[in-house]
Amino acid sequence: MAFDTIIRGGTVATASDTFACDVGIAAGRIAALGADLGSAGEIVDATGRLVLPGGIDSHVHLAQPSVPGIVMADDFESGTRAAAFGGNTMVLPFALQRKGQSLRQVVNDYHAKADGNCHIDVSFHMIIADASDRVLGQELPALVNDGYTSFKVFMTYEGLALSDLEILNVMAVARETGALVMIHAENYDAIRFLTDRLERAGKTAPAFHATSRPIPVEREATHRAISLAELVDVPLMIVHVSNREAMEEIRRAQQKGLKVYGETCPQYLVLTARDLEGLNMEGAKYVCSPPPRDAASQQACWDGLQQKVFSLFSSDHCPFRYDDPHGKLVPRGRTSFRWVPNGIPGVETRLPILFSEGVGRGRISLNEFVALTATNHAKTYGLYPRKGTIAVGSDADIAIWDAAREVTIAQSLMHDGTDYTPYEGFKVTGWPIATMVRGSFVVRDGKLVGAKGFGRYVSREKSPLAVPAGRVPLV
Numbered sequence: 001m002a003f004d005t006i007i008r009g010g011t012v013a014t015a016s017d018t019f020a021c022d023v024g025i026a027a028g029r030i031a032a033l034g035a036d037l038g039s040a041g042e043i044v045d046a047t048g049r050l051v052l053p054g055g056i057d058s059h060v061h062l063a064q065p066s067v068p069g070i071v072m073a074d075d076f077e078s079g080t081r082a083a084a085f086g087g088n089t090m091v092l093p094f095a096l097q098r099k100g101q102s103l104r105q106v107v108n109d110y111h112a113k114a115d116g117n118c119h120i121d122v123s124f125h126m127i128i129a130d131a132s133d134r135v136l137g138q139e140l141p142a143l144v145n146d147g148y149t150s151f152k153v154f155m156t157y158e159g160l161a162l163s164d165l166e167i168l169n170v171m172a173v174a175r176e177t178g179a180l181v182m183i184h185a186e187n188y189d190a191i192r193f194l195t196d197r198l199e200r201a202g203k204t205a206p207a208f209h210a211t212s213r214p215i216p217v218e219r220e221a222t223h224r225a226i227s228l229a230e231l232v233d234v235p236l237m238i239v240h241v242s243n244r245e246a247m248e249e250i251r252r253a254q255q256k257g258l259k260v261y262g263e264t265c266p267q268y269l270v271l272t273a274r275d276l277e278g279l280n281m282e283g284a285k286y287v288c289s290p291p292p293r294d295a296a297s298q299q300a301c302w303d304g305l306q307q308k309v310f311s312l313f314s315s316d317h318c319p320f321r322y323d324d325p326h327g328k329l330v331p332r333g334r335t336s337f338r339w340v341p342n343g344i345p346g347v348e349t350r351l352p353i354l355f356s357e358g359v360g361r362g363r364i365s366l367n368e369f370v371a372l373t374a375t376n377h378a379k380t381y382g383l384y385p386r387k388g389t390i391a392v393g394s395d396a397d398i399a400i401w402d403a404a405r406e407v408t409i410a411q412s413l414m415h416d417g418t419d420y421t422p423y424e425g426f427k428v429t430g431w432p433i434a435t436m437v438r439g440s441f442v443v444r445d446g447k448l449v450g451a452k453g454f455g456r457y458v459s460r461e462k463s464p465l466a467v468p469a470g471r472v473p474l475v
């Protein structure tokens, strides 16, 4: 058999095994794993390199409409370009509905933004902000059947937060349709209460963003979300967990046999609330929700990863430019942290940070790294085994890594649409040097070689993790 490409001489790692072998690629798929595979159109020498499944970042925000005057810094072109440089072969952004909007129209609008503009493959989660009868009764079930098999709901944010009743109604649709529910767990009223008091006391600097949403805000909402899901007997993904108390709520649910899953992000491993205390407005660069906390919370998130309470490690890439009146330095933001756009960039730095701090420092194995950054995302969101692993028949979505390369993260190295990285100056060992999507290089030797539009939209199966436990009949 002649292959299009053979990646020769590398060390392949999957979520379960590490082995020396060559990878034969034909028609965009992995066609053979072995030695002496024969001839190919191109032989890629990976001697001394790691050959890993391309990263799947299942929590990113691209081209998402924001409040008036605020513009997200990445569209699908720049966001997927940065993702590719960071060793990713697929991202899952959110198609965000606003109140009164047709969910189908929202999804169509996102296709219009994405189609023809992506460097790597994409699929969409939906965000349900309007839990009306029409949306839940007609639009949502049809969309789930069309391959949009996961959606997120918010317990906070003006215009997005759902009431407990609305969350229950959404969860019931998920149970009936087999979709997976993701939830942003923070208590909206508690944040409003604290924000009002902080503002009245003149405590309006960016650092008070963290003060306005302390750990109990997240822990309570996490507990409540789990309780609501238990009531409906529907699986639940708690996204971007930042601390021990929320992590332990998830662990307790898992120990009870509930299908509750957890995700954490780089900002909760290597940033703290101190980063929000920068002079003038510098702290705005780190404003995201939940906020980074402290060293003990960082350790808790490592515990959650090591003990498999968290199955996903995502970036929550939510990019705004810093020195920009339509970004972090929006004039209103100077009057209160309340108006500073929430979110930080990170799609390009997610993998190097976890590789260096996790694998490099012996906290997790290389196979756990692959699981947390690729395989589990594919399994969780209905993409496996087409995506997320190196196996015969899977898409040839591959990242080649130099495990010894030392890099000091700097904005000058980044490829997204923002003007800063929250990880400026952070030193890592290990860097993705090439990214291949469906057998074609997108990034190679530090250069973008793939064409815009090569990345495709991928329709998803229903997640096997979304099957109810069958503990409670839904009346």
Ligand SMILES: [Zn+2]
Pocket (backbone or CB within 6 Å): 059, 060, 061, 316, 318
């Ligand atoms: Zn997010």
